[in-house]
Every structure is written in C-alpha cells, then in structure tokens.
Amino acid sequence: MPNQHLLAMDPHLWPHDMVGQEGQPVRVFVVDDDCHARRVIAQGLMADSRTLLVGQAANLREARKNIRQQEFDVLIVDLNLGDGEGLELLEFARNLYPSVLSIVVSVTERDDKVLQAFERGAVGYLLKNSWFDDYPQAVLQVANGGASITPVLARKLLSHLGKAPAKFSLSEEPLPDDQLSARECEILKMIACGYTGPEVASFLKISALTVNTHIKNIYRKLQTHTRAQAVRAASLKGWL
Structure with a gap:
C-alpha cells in the first residue's frame, strides 16, 4: 500500500507540507453500530495528534442528524448499520459535503459490496479485524490524496481488473x-x-x-x- 512507512512515522517527523499537522488535524466522524468497533477506531484516532475524532453515530438515523451539525474532513462508516446500509450514508454525505472523503469499514469483502462502495464515492475500504489496518494511517492516506484499501482486497481488486x-x-x-x-x-x-x-x-x-x-x-x-x-x-x- 502507498507510503505505509511514511504514514506510520512519528507525528513529530510528519512533513510540513502534508495534511494532518498537530495544530490542524484531520477531522473524522465515525459511524458504526458496533460499540466495540467504534471504541477501537476512536482510541486509534485520539492517540494520534494528526487526527481528531469530532463525532460518532451508532446508526443511519443518528448519523443523518449528527453529520449536519458537525464539520469534518473524513467519514468512516460501517456498511451494515442497524437501521440501514452505510452505502446510503455515502451518498448522503457526498451530496451534503462534496469535499468530505469516505472510508468504509466492514466485515464484508464481497466484490459487489466493495465495488458499490467505490462507485458511491468511497476512497478507502478496510476489513474489520485485519492486522494490516491502522485507522489514523488510513485517514491520513486519503486526506493526502491517496486511497486506503486492506491489502487482501487490493489484491482481489487487481485480480478482478486484470481479468x-x-x-x-x-x-x-x-x-x-x-x-x-x-x-x-x-x-x-x-x-x-x-x-x-x-x-x-x-x-x-x-x-x-x-x-x-x-x-x-x-x-x-x-x-x-x-x-x-x-x-x-x-x-x-x-x-x-
């Protein structure tokens, strides 16, 4: 994946021309109906001075309401929410805030869901419980013009494109x-x-x-x- 070594470096060594400075962190809103998953993501984001958790929601209805009241740069959203699909929120957020970047987190690695997520504007797709995923790193990657995809999915995508x-x-x-x-x-x-x-x-x-x-x-x-x-x-x- 791109710039893994750079994005995992000490925040104090973070290049000054990159998005995500200590005084101006990348603002993140997290939507997941799994409270444990939200806590893990939140702890990771709050542990890195380059990222800032500004809001959370546990379902689609709550997310629709709360993201209208909060400014943020990156949306992290689960595909399977208790009262709907995260895919709906991808479109809702993109229409509301065109500049917001979205990262999907999910246990689902079905090709159709992955492709649907990217078709609806996602620039990242992370599998839950993957050893290779780091949430602050993913946020910084997309905020700096890249994409963030769990390696096993990236390989599947390359295979799909190759065929x-x-x-x-x-x-x-x-x-x-x-x-x-x-x-x-x-x-x-x-x-x-x-x-x-x-x-x-x-x-x-x-x-x-x-x-x-x-x-x-x-x-x-x-x-x-x-x-x-x-x-x-x-x-x-x-x-x-």
Whole structure:
C-alpha cells in the first residue's frame, strides 16, 4: 500500500507540507453500530495528534442528524448499520459535503459490496479485524490524496481488473476523444488500488510529470475532478 512507512512515522517527523499537522488535524466522524468497533477506531484516532475524532453515530438515523451539525474532513462508516446500509450514508454525505472523503469499514469483502462502495464515492475500504489496518494511517492516506484499501482486497481488486476484458485499443489508430489509452487505463487501475502518483511513476519507470499529465488527460476525458470520480466513471463505462 502507498507510503505505509511514511504514514506510520512519528507525528513529530510528519512533513510540513502534508495534511494532518498537530495544530490542524484531520477531522473524522465515525459511524458504526458496533460499540466495540467504534471504541477501537476512536482510541486509534485520539492517540494520534494528526487526527481528531469530532463525532460518532451508532446508526443511519443518528448519523443523518449528527453529520449536519458537525464539520469534518473524513467519514468512516460501517456498511451494515442497524437501521440501514452505510452505502446510503455515502451518498448522503457526498451530496451534503462534496469535499468530505469516505472510508468504509466492514466485515464484508464481497466484490459487489466493495465495488458499490467505490462507485458511491468511497476512497478507502478496510476489513474489520485485519492486522494490516491502522485507522489514523488510513485517514491520513486519503486526506493526502491517496486511497486506503486492506491489502487482501487490493489484491482481489487487481485480480478482478486484470481479468476484465480490455475496452481500449493497443493500436496506433487515433482514439475517440473520450476513450482512455492503454497507458491511461493502466495508470487508472493503479490509482484505483491506492497507489500515489510518485509510486505509479516508479513502478512504470516514467517521470512523475508524465503521470500527472496522464491523470489530467483522464480527468478531461471522463469529465471528472478527483481520482475517486475518475475511477467511478471508468467503472460505470466498463473500462475497469
């Protein structure tokens, strides 16, 4: 996963140009009907000076009410709430606060639920009880432009994308204005799995500037403005 070593470092060594400074932490709202899970997430967030827990809710109804009264940067939400699905809250929060980033936490690793979560705007998906997940780290990853996915899910997603039929041309013939090139699809698949621009550049052995140019072209072709929107748009078109 991207920048694991960097995001797990001592807060006092945290780069000054990254989001999540001690005096200006990333604000988080947590929604989970499991009180033990909420407590574990809350303790993790409060133990890191770069993240700040600003609110909690135990169900969908309570969450709908409380998030209207609280400003926050990242939403952490369980998929299975007592009175509804977390997927509903993803859309509700995105419509209410377009800039808020959402991370799903769930015991469910079904492909359809994972894909639905990303299609509805999530930029992270963590499996409960995974040894590899760290909630402050996940929050900092998404707040700094990345994604956060439990490694086993990232591997499944890569496998799924690898088996998907190619919807782009490898020939040198001109492509339609809105169709992604083979390289753009390759980069978008890596972005969907949580890799940052510099990591994509290193893996593909191209410059970071070239990656950024490709990403800008992807945004233009898909008429999107964020990585999550681009991944969702490409998925809906069947390109991923």
